[in-house]
Amino acid sequence: MNKNSPILQVEDLRVSFGTRRGTLEAVDGVNLCLDRGEILGLVGESGCGKSVTAQAIMRLIGNSSGEYVAGRILMDGDDLMLKSEREMSRLRGKRMSMIFQDPMSSLNPVYTVGWQIAEVPIIHDNASRGEAHARAVEMLGMVGIPSPEDRVRRYPHEFSGGMRQRTVIGMSLSCKPDLLIADEPTTALDVTIQAQIIDLLLDLRRNLGTAIILITHDLGVVAEMCDRVAIMYSGYIVEQAPVHELFDNPRHPYTKGLLDSLPRAGRRGRLNAIKGRPPDPGNLPEGCRFAPRCPHAFEKCSKFPTIECVGGDHHVACWLEKKSE
Amino acid sequence: MSHAGWRRKVSKGHFLDVRNLGKYFVLHEGVFRGGRKDLKAVDGVTFHIRRGETLGIVGESGCGKSTLGRTVIRMTEPDFGHVHFDGMDISHATDRELKPLRRRFQMIFQDPYSSLNPRMSVERILEEPLKTHGVDRSERRKRIRALLDAVELPSDAGRRYPHEFSGGQRQRICIARALALNPDFVVADEPVAALDVSVQAQIINLMSDLQHEFNLTYMFIAHDLAVVEHISDRVGVMYLGKLVEVAGSYVLYDEPLHPYTQSLLKAIPVPDPGRQRDRGAEGEVPDPLDPPAACRFHTRCPFAKEICREKEPSFREVRQGHHVACHFAEKFLRDEGSGG
Numbered sequence: 001m002n003k004n005s006p007i008l009q010v011e012d013l014r015v016s017f018g019t020r021r022g023t024l025e026a027v028d029g030v031n032l033c034l035d036r037g038e039i040l041g042l043v044g045e046s047g048c049g050k051s052v053t054a055q056a057i058m059r060l061i062g063n064s065s066g067e068y069v070a071g072r073i074l075m076d077g078d079d080l081m082l083k084s085e086r087e088m089s090r091l092r093g094k095r096m097s098m099i100f101q102d103p104m105s106s107l108n109p110v111y112t113v114g115w116q117i118a119e120v121p122i123i124h125d126n127a128s129r130g131e132a133h134a135r136a137v138e139m140l141g142m143v144g145i146p147s148p149e150d151r152v153r154r155y156p157h158e159f160s161g162g163m164r165q166r167t168v169i170g171m172s173l174s175c176k177p178d179l180l181i182a183d184e185p186t187t188a189l190d191v192t193i194q195a196q197i198i199d200l201l202l203d204l205r206r207n208l209g210t211a212i213i214l215i216t217h218d219l220g221v222v223a224e225m226c227d228r229v230a231i232m233y234s235g236y237i238v239e240q241a242p243v244h245e246l247f248d249n250p251r252h253p254y255t256k257g258l259l260d261s262l263p264r265a266g267r268r269g270r271l272n273a274i275k276g277r278p279p280d281p282g283n284l285p286e287g288c289r290f291a292p293r294c295p296h297a298f299e300k301c302s303k304f305p306t307i308e309c310v311g312g313d314h315h316v317a318c319w320l321e322k323k324s325e
Numbered sequence: 326m327s328h329a330g331w332r333r334k335v336s337k338g339h340f341l342d343v344r345n346l347g348k349y350f351v352l353h354e355g356v357f358r359g360g361r362k363d364l365k366a367v368d369g370v371t372f373h374i375r376r377g378e379t380l381g382i383v384g385e386s387g388c389g390k391s392t393l394g395r396t397v398i399r400m401t402e403p404d405f406g407h408v409h410f411d412g413m414d415i416s417h418a419t420d421r422e423l424k425p426l427r428r429r430f431q432m433i434f435q436d437p438y439s440s441l442n443p444r445m446s447v448e449r450i451l452e453e454p455l456k457t458h459g460v461d462r463s464e465r466r467k468r469i470r471a472l473l474d475a476v477e478l479p480s481d482a483g484r485r486y487p488h489e490f491s492g493g494q495r496q497r498i499c500i501a502r503a504l505a506l507n508p509d510f511v512v513a514d515e516p517v518a519a520l521d522v523s524v525q526a527q528i529i530n531l532m533s534d535l536q537h538e539f540n541l542t543y544m545f546i547a548h549d550l551a552v553v554e555h556i557s558d559r560v561g562v563m564y565l566g567k568l569v570e571v572a573g574s575y576v577l578y579d580e581p582l583h584p585y586t587q588s589l590l591k592a593i594p595v596p597d598p599g600r601q602r603d604r605g606a607e608g609e610v611p612d613p614l615d616p617p618a619a620c621r622f623h624t625r626c627p628f629a630k631e632i633c634r635e636k637e638p639s640f641r642e643v644r645q646g647h648h649v650a651c652h653f654a655e656k657f658l659r660d661e662g663s664g665g
Binding site: 045160162193198220224226243258263268270 | 533551555588591596599
């Protein structure tokens with residue numbers, strides 16, 4: 001294993017679902033690259049395919065009929081698409097794990113929190129019950145739950161929302177995975193608790209070196225946590241750049257629109273809303289999918305734009321970049 | 326209808342004047358549900374709203390902000406306190422006395438999916454309040470067309486059903502329904518929380534346009550502080566059933582005096598990667614069934630002293646138009662004035 005090689009590479013990922021209305025293309029050619037210990041933000045509005053991308057990387061979709069996944073998902077150079085379900089379950093929880101928006105539904109209400117965390121090392125590391133219990137206490141302490149020796153014997157309903165999310169994070173990190181996918185981890189939480197969870201994830205990244213894909217719609221959370229950002233729209237990535245570059249110098253009209261539509265301190269008056277709404281995945285426009293809402297659309301936008309590097313590590317899928325040529 | 330005595334009780338004062346309003350929910354616990362506990366959702370709240378302005382109410386989940394909104398317009402019966410609406414005490418009016426007033430205050434809810442009847446066409450949804458309040462048929466038709474126009478929906482929307490619309494459009498339908506009877510006061514409870522950012526901006530713009538057009542007064546309840554700051558003239562902050570601070574929107578965000586407001590503001594993630602956030606409040610919101618005694622924030626407050634555990638701070642005007650419930654508000658104000 002080369003320490004400098006990326007931990008995850010996703011190449012031309014496509015996901016579609018067969019429905020009664022025909023085939024819906026949820027993800028249409030996504031390329032991602034994630035370095036060790038890096039936090040990548042995957043940002044977009046509901047229905048843009050960000051969660052489907054994450055689930056496809058975990059190979060949580062593509063196993064039942066009507067779900068089609070194509071492309072390459074390389075973890076440490078190993079193609080996950082070629083792995084059997086058995087091999088995948090050995091990886092999940094051990095080298096890659098995932099946390100979800102709603103911590104209550106990720107926890108089993110009839111088992112103690114400690115047992116649920118201990119299960120992970122028992123399955124993956126052949127830990128004895130004693131060791132696993134000790135590991136559960138250690139993990140609860142690490143995610144900042146007070147008096148973990150006592151808390152480990154409690155049930156999820158005895159925890160508050162913030163503590164449940166801490167528990168889920170502790171569980172997902174108990175085998176110290178290389179990759180964590182966090183799907184809207186703070187959306188269901190109040191602001192003060194959200195701030196604590198952000199700090200916790202940043203601390204854990206620093207201490208364990210876990211690479212994180214953070215899926216969110218909140219650009220504020222992205223600015224606080226991420227090293228790099230990918231903006232998704234209607235199934236593909238329209239822009240990808242380091243976080244400072246993206247906020248200082250957004251190039252895609254959709255990214256600009258998103259940033260402009262945010263209410264911010266000291267800027268009153270009308271918000272610059274993006275007109276219209278995202279296209280229906282069953283009835284996608286030809287060419288650039290943002291064109292119908294784009295204030296700068298021109299003839300060329302009737303063709304689908306490919307994502308191109310525009311300098312540094314900044315990639316944009318927009319014909320405007322080549323208009324002058 | 327000016328003969329009704331209760332209407333003249335308060336003639337001067339603000340458009341909406343809320344005095345010491347309270348709502349307790351009784352919870353029964355234990356095997357035989359014999360145990361009794363009061364959930365003090367709203368516990369003695371005092372504020373006012375001027376005509377044509379927007380008062381934002383912010384707070385974390387469970388702080389009582391939604392109950393406050395519902396109690397003010399008597400969708401929930403208050404347990405104590407008074408609400409004076411345009412000089413009339415509506416908190417003690419009978420249902421019969423209240424009905425003609427009901428058309429003057431309306432509510433918009435968070436979830437545009439569950440607040441519209443899926444079996445009614447948009448036209449019937451908008452027509453229902455008009456019928457209830459006895460508007461005649463031809464007038465109703467005209468009004469529905471005007472409403473669809475006001476919320477920027479196509480005129481053929483009337484014949485369609487809620488499921489045919491996206492979240493943002495449904496929220497427009499809810500807004501149109503709220504405006505059907507030409508109200509002057511609208512309580513909006515998290516109207517944009519369920520919407521995507523780009524759609525959220527459209528609805529916020531629409532709400533401020535309508536406010537100017539129809540001279541509406543808003544009580545805007547939300548947990549998103551950036552949205553509230555944007556739309557509100559003044560903002561009130563709630564914590565565990567109490568209003569802890571009320572001030573003009575600029576002042577509150579620039580110079581918050583209550584430590585809870587300060588920690589809330591510190592906690593908001595700002596879309597600017599260059600900015601370093603300070604760490605906000607430690608710990609979590611205490612159980613609302615068993616809130617801390619005296620100052621309810623003392624368990625999480627970085628400045629808590631002996632007095633905060635012993636005596637509840639009064640909610641008082643610390644400077645013009647700025648009310649705070651903290652023992653040390655004056656001290657914070659002085660420190661700020663002297664540049665410390």
